Amino acid sequence: MTAAFNRERLILIIKRLFVHVILLIGAFFALFPFAWMILTSLKSYIEASAAQSLLPTHWLFSNYLQAWNQVGLFPRYFENTLFMAVTTTLGVLITSSLAGYAFARMRFPGRDVLFIILLSTMMVPFEVTLIPNFILMRDLHWIDHYEALIIPWTASAFSIFLLRQFFKAIPSELYDAAVLDGCTHLQFLWSIVLPLSKPALITSALFSFLGSWNSLMWPLLVTNNPVMRPLQVGITSFITDAGTEVQYLLAAVTISVIPVILIYFFLQRWFIEGVAKVGIRG
Amino acid sequence: MALSTGMHSSHHIDWIAYLYILPAFVILGIFHIFPVFYAIDISLNTGPINKFKFVGLQNYVRALSSPDFWTALANTFSFALMTIVLAMALGLLFAYLLYQGVRGQSVYRTIYFLPYVLSTVGSSIVWAWIFDPSSGLANLALKIFGIQPLRWLIEPKGVFQLIGKPFNLFVPIWMRGPSLALVAIAIFTIWQTVGYNIVILMAGLTNIPGEIYEAARLDGANSVQLFRLITFPLLSPTLFFVLVISIIGSFQSFNQIYSMNIAAAQTLGGPLGTTYTMTVYMFDQLYTYSNYGYASAIAVLLSVLILILTLINFRFIGSRTEAIE
Numbered sequence: 051m052t053a054a055f056n057r058e059r060l061i062l063i064i065k066r067l068f069v070h071v072i073l074l075i076g077a078f079f080a081l082f083p084f085a086w087m088i089l090t091s092l093k094s095y096i097e098a099s100a101a102q103s104l105l106p107t108h109w110l111f112s113n114y115l116q117a118w119n120q121v122g123l124f125p126r127y128f129e130n131t132l133f134m135a136v137t138t139t140l141g142v143l144i145t146s147s148l149a150g151y152a153f154a155r156m157r158f159p160g161r162d163v164l165f166i167i168l169l170s171t172m173m174v175p176f177e178v179t180l181i182p183n184f185i186l187m188r189d190l191h192w193i194d195h196y197e198a199l200i201i202p203w204t205a206s207a208f209s210i211f212l213l214r215q216f217f218k219a220i221p222s223e224l225y226d227a228a229v230l231d232g233c234t235h236l237q238f239l240w241s242i243v244l245p246l247s248k249p250a251l252i253t254s255a256l257f258s259f260l261g262s263w264n265s266l267m268w269p270l271l272v273t274n275n276p277v278m279r280p281l282q283v284g285i286t287s288f289i290t291d292a293g294t295e296v297q298y299l300l301a302a303v304t305i306s307v308i309p310v311i312l313i314y315f316f317l318q319r320w321f322i323e324g325v326a327k328v329g330i331r332g
Numbered sequence: 333m334a335l336s337t338g339m340h341s342s343h344h345i346d347w348i349a350y351l352y353i354l355p356a357f358v359i360l361g362i363f364h365i366f367p368v369f370y371a372i373d374i375s376l377n378t379g380p381i382n383k384f385k386f387v388g389l390q391n392y393v394r395a396l397s398s399p400d401f402w403t404a405l406a407n408t409f410s411f412a413l414m415t416i417v418l419a420m421a422l423g424l425l426f427a428y429l430l431y432q433g434v435r436g437q438s439v440y441r442t443i444y445f446l447p448y449v450l451s452t453v454g455s456s457i458v459w460a461w462i463f464d465p466s467s468g469l470a471n472l473a474l475k476i477f478g479i480q481p482l483r484w485l486i487e488p489k490g491v492f493q494l495i496g497k498p499f500n501l502f503v504p505i506w507m508r509g510p511s512l513a514l515v516a517i518a519i520f521t522i523w524q525t526v527g528y529n530i531v532i533l534m535a536g537l538t539n540i541p542g543e544i545y546e547a548a549r550l551d552g553a554n555s556v557q558l559f560r561l562i563t564f565p566l567l568s569p570t571l572f573f574v575l576v577i578s579i580i581g582s583f584q585s586f587n588q589i590y591s592m593n594i595a596a597a598q599t600l601g602g603p604l605g606t607t608y609t610m611t612v613y614m615f616d617q618l619y620t621y622s623n624y625g626y627a628s629a630i631a632v633l634l635s636v637l638i639l640i641l642t643l644i645n646f647r648f649i650g651s652r653t654e655a656i657e
Contacts, residue, residue, distance in 0.1 A: 069429050076426055077443045079523065083458045084446075086469070090461070100467055145356040152352035158345055164353065171364050175584050175638055177614055177631040181374060181624055182367035185381055205359035235348065264451040266587045271619065282453040286594050289457065296461065303454040314449045318442050321449075325528065326535030 091117075091300035098297040110297070117301035123276055124302060127284035132309075134199045134269075134280055135262040141204025142258040143251060149205075150213030151239050155225065165214075171207045180267070187272050198272040199280065203262060209254035212324070216250035217243055252317055253324025263310060281306045375628035384625070391629035401630070403605060404613040410510040411589075411609055412582040414518040415525070420574060422522065423529025428563070430530070431537040441534065445527035452524070452587040459520045460485060460595030470516075485596035487512035488604035511606030517592045521585065529574050536570025537563070576645055583638050586611040610634045 090098050091113055093106040118124050152158070153165055183202060192198035220243060228238045244251065266282045273279050279287070285302060314321065375391055377384035395401045426444060430437050447455065462469045463484035471481040482494070490508025510518075544562055553561065589607050593600055600616050601608030608616075610630065617627035 066434070069432060069434055073426070073429055073434065073440050077440060080443050080447055080527065083455065083462065083523075086462075087458045145359060148352040149356035152346075152349040156346035156349035156352070158347065158349040161349070164357070167365070168357075168360070171360055173580075173639070173642070174364065174368055175580070175631070175635045177584060177586075177611060178371045178628075178635045179364055179367035180614075181618060181628045181631060182370035183363055184618075185370075185374070185624070186363075186367070188381065202359070202363035205356040205364075207360060207364075210356060235346070235352075260449055264453075264587075266451075266453060266590070267615065282451055285453050285457070286591060289594050299457060300461075303457050307450050307454050310449055310451070311446075314446065315442075318445070322441065322445060322531050325445075325531050 087300050088304055091297055091304050093297050095295050095297055098295075098300070113297050113301045114305065117298040117305065121298055121302040122284045122288045123279070124284065124305075126277060127279055127281045128305070130196075130199075130278065131263055131280040131282075131306075134196065135259050137196075137200050138203045138262040139255050139258040141200065142206045142209050143255055145205040146209035146213050146254060147239065147244060147251075149210045150217055151235070151243060153210065153214045154217035155243075156235070168207045168210060172211070176267075180271070183268075184271050193272050194275045194278045196278075199269055199278075202268075203258075206254070206258060209258065212254050213247065213250050216247045220246055249320045249323060252320040256313065256317060256321050256324070259313065260310065371628050372632060374624055375632050376625070378623075378625040380622065381624060387625070391626045392633070394626065395629050395633060400605075400608070400613065404608050404610045407510070407514060407607065408583060408609040408611075411514055411518055411521075411585065412579065414510065414515065415521045415582045415585075416575070416578045418518075419522045419525045419529055420571070420578065422526050423533050423574065424571070426526070427530045427533035427537060428559070431534055441531065444530050447524050448527040453591045455524065456520065456588065456591035457595050459516075459523075460592060463516050463596070482512060484516045485513050485592060486598060486603050487516075488602075488606045491515050511603070513596075513598075513603055514607045517589055517607060520592060521582075521588045524588070525578070525581070529578075532574055533567065533570055536567050539570075540566045572645070572649055575649070576642060579641050579645070580638055583634065583641070584611060585609065586615060590615070610637075 086104075089105060092109045092111065093113075094108065094110060097103070097106060149168075153161065153168075187193050187198045190197070192201075224242060225238060228242060233241075264282060265280070266286070269280045269283045270286075273283060276284070276287075285299075285306060288299065288302070374384070376386060376388060378387045378391065379385045426440075430440055434440070461467075465471065465481060465483045465486065468484070470484060474481060480498075487494070488511050490503070490510065491512055492507055492509040493503045494512060496503045540563065544566070545558060548558055548562055586609075589609060589612055590600070593602060593607060598607075600620070601612045611634070614627050614630040614634065617623045617630060
């Protein structure tokens with residue numbers, strides 16, 4: 051136990067402490083707005099708008115009931131968003147599994163060209179397709195219908211790419227064995243490939259779900275009738291209404307992010323892995 | 333093994349494959365590929381839907397000669413510069429710290445990524461309250477440091493102009509910088525996107541083989557040298573990926589600006605048009621004025637701009653990172 055050794059240890063401890071302090075400051079900034087949102091959503095109007103104390107003097111859980119009943123057509127917005135996000139996600143999973151399988155496992159003329167076309171659609175900014183799609187929705191009479199909110203988003207080049215990468219990594223011996231057993235492509239996909247590709251399926255499902263749940267510009271354009279509005283549009287329109295009470299607004303926002311937070315916490319391992327994988331291979 | 337290679341090298345064609353890719357290609361074709369060409373077509377027209385009149389390149393000429401367009405372009409660039417540089421720098425810092433194998437690594441990562449998954453509408457309402465001039469927390473924090481309260485989201489003055497004011501400095505118009513309102517929206521956007529950068533950069537860091545570090549340490553390299561000579565060059569393909577994604581993302585930013593404008597009770601692109609970016613300009617022309625042709629021309633110009641920037645990236649930075657790889 052020399053003095054030099056102790057000094058080195060001390061420096062190491064200080065270094066580690068310093069790293070943790072920076073990391074904690076980061077975590078504070080990431081989390082603080084939420085903590086503040088939830089605390090404010092439980093305050094009375096006077097307390098909420100003055101922002102003097104951090105904690106509410108009376109914890110008004112009834113604000114959530116008020117928000118549910120008073121922020122526009124909140125229950126309806128919630129239903130719309132849930133329906134839209136779930137069906138969009140299912141659609142993406144079905145179309146992407148089939149296409150991803152074909153690109154990973156099958157041989158057909160034009161495969162590579164089609165795959166490149168597919169990848170290039172990922173480069174197209176959303177804004178360019180917005181106006182033609184809007185006009186298309188009008189011509190199809192889909193404005194203010196679920197079709198407009200869902201159908202254009204039931205296929206995703208990103209998901210096809212992600213699943214194809216995953217499917218390709220499944221050993222071809224499994225396929226050969228399945229063929230010998232008289233398995234069709236669809237049976238092989240359903241009973242072997244998909245169960246082996248859970249991380250990729252979860253990642254693409256989460257991206258579709260989040261994209262749909264949080265979408266704003268598209269639903270803003272294709273819904274005029276309040277009854278058809280999803281949450282994000284409903285909440286923004288509520289802000290513009292006169293006499294908004296911030297505690298209800300924040301309670302509404304809290305309700306709108308709860309499903310996302312729950313899903314994120316339960317599936318975050320796969321999700322983060324998926325993001326990292328796609329990022330690296332990009 | 334022989335069986336599998338034999339089966340795969342056969343010239344058997346799976347005609348059924350077309351049926352498998354059909355649903356995806358029908359959807360993508362109708363809603364994502366065809367509209368690109370249709371958008372170019374619309375941009376050559378003027379007038380209401382069903383009564384389009386062909387005007388050639390007139391919409392483009394009008395856009396390029398309109399001061400609004402150039403203001404929007406300048407705002408887009410300053411917004412992109414602020415968000416990309418800071419979100420990447422912070423992303424790298426936190427990814428690097430986490431990568432050192434600190435305790436609670438995955439907990440930190442989960443927390444940092446959380447803002448990325450939440451809706452922009454929801455978070456922007458919270459942030460608009462943080463930036464509230466009379467009761468917001470941002471001003472409360474400034475007060476602790478003895479700084480005068482600011483108007484944040486409703487402040488059209490340039491940030492450099494505001495910095496110069498207490499010292500009675502004259503700041504010329506071209507040096508005033510982005511409005512404080514745009515800076516506030518950029519701060520919010522950085523908060524939202526840093527987590528994504530952290531996750532991707534951490535994955536990039538874990539991909540660097542540990543043996544390289546050990547070898548360098550044996551050669552007596554210190555931690556600064558390790559970062560400069562090993563981490564940075566070997567991470568550069570990942571950094572490049574993050575840069576490309578960030579550029580595309582920030583030039584397309586709309587939700588952040590739109591929701592913050594609304595949450596701060598501003599007009600679209602306000603105050604005084606200082607948060608009016610290309611996407612806001614396009615949306616305004618489409619949604620408020622129903623100028624389909626003109627809005628399409630702006631969208632096409634924005635896409636061309638993003639495409640050029642991406643190509644420049646691949647040409648100048650991409651080739652260098654690949655050489656290192």
